[in-house]
Amino acid sequence: MSVLELRDVHRMHGQGATEVHALRGVSLAVAPGELVAVMGPSGSGKSTLLNLAGGLDSPTTGSVVIEGVDLGTLNRSGLAGLRRRRLGYVFQDLNLLASLTAAENIALPLELDGVAPRKARPLAEAALTEVGLEGYAERFPDEMSGGQQQRVAIARALVGQRRLMLADEPTGALDSQTGEAVLRLLRSKVDSGAAAVLVTHEARHAAWADRVVFLRDGVVVDTSVGAADAAALLETAG
Numbered sequence: 001m002s003v004l005e006l007r008d009v010h011r012m013h014g015q016g017a018t019e020v021h022a023l024r025g026v027s028l029a030v031a032p033g034e035l036v037a038v039m040g041p042s043g044s045g046k047s048t049l050l051n052l053a054g055g056l057d058s059p060t061t062g063s064v065v066i067e068g069v070d071l072g073t074l075n076r077s078g079l080a081g082l083r084r085r086r087l088g089y090v091f092q093d094l095n096l097l098a099s100l101t102a103a104e105n106i107a108l109p110l111e112l113d114g115v116a117p118r119k120a121r122p123l124a125e126a127a128l129t130e131v132g133l134e135g136y137a138e139r140f141p142d143e144m145s146g147g148q149q150q151r152v153a154i155a156r157a158l159v160g161q162r163r164l165m166l167a168d169e170p171t172g173a174l175d176s177q178t179g180e181a182v183l184r185l186l187r188s189k190v191d192s193g194a195a196a197v198l199v200t201h202e203a204r205h206a207a208w209a210d211r212v213v214f215l216r217d218g219v220v221v222d223t224s225v226g227a228a229d230a231a232a233l234l235e236t237a238g
């Protein structure tokens with residue numbers, strides 16, 4: 001069974017004269033152990049796709065299915081529970097809570113899900129170590145650099161048993177060495193059975209993916225394997 005499935009998804013933003021047809025019949029399935037990169041020019045619908053996959057937005061028509069559950073059938077609390085338990089997000093907007101330490105930020109989704117703080121804490125510390133921030137557990141967001149905050153956000157996204165990771169240019173604020181380390185981490189989570197969707201503008205980041213889906217004007221125009229194809233597509237996209 002796919003971890004994520006988009007079935008003939010359309011998404012309209014706005015109304016009347018300002019209506020934008022951001023996605024036009026997108027279908028996509030992501031299997032366990034698969035990392036899919038989504039590329040395409042600005043405005044092609046990449047963020048819209050990721051928001052729909054994460055249940056942060058709903059399709060105008062079509063359906064989004066996560067591990068066999070059609071998100072359209074869930075009520076608000078059902079959707080929130082599924083998001084907390086099964087999804088990890090790494091978005092451009094970090095959304096770290098300023099009043100919580102790095103370890104508390106990471107432990108929060110676990111605790112919201114009923115994991116006892118004394119069990120959540122070591123998991124949070126292990127996640128910090130995985131992103132190279134051992135010893136930063138007690139720092140507050142404003143005591144860390146942008147890149148460090150981004151790594152905390154990544155640690156939070158990957159902590160626990162996430163089945164689907166959604167990443168929007170996760171390496172934006174990171175130097176290239178750390179960026180590669182984060183992608184390696186995402187890759188290793190996927191290799192141990194999760195699924196991931198990575199939106200990126202960079203062919204060398206897409207090189208970590210099993211498959212590259214290329215969007216243009218809200219339509220999947222190509223699905224390629226490997227970064228070389230993606231780079232060629234980007235060049236012809238204009």
Ligand SMILES: Nc1ncnc2c1ncn2[C@@H]1O[C@H](COP(=O)(O)OP(=O)(O)OP(=O)(O)O)[C@@H](O)[C@H]1O
Binds near residue numbers: 014020021041043045
């Ligand atoms: N909330 C919204 N209201 C109105 N239009 C929107 C909204 N969100 C996105 N759009 C429009 O939908 C289209 C797709 O936007 P989207 O952000 O998904 O593209 P993108 O490929 O992620 O772009 P970028 O690479 O610049 O982030 C664009 O024309 C955009 O202006």
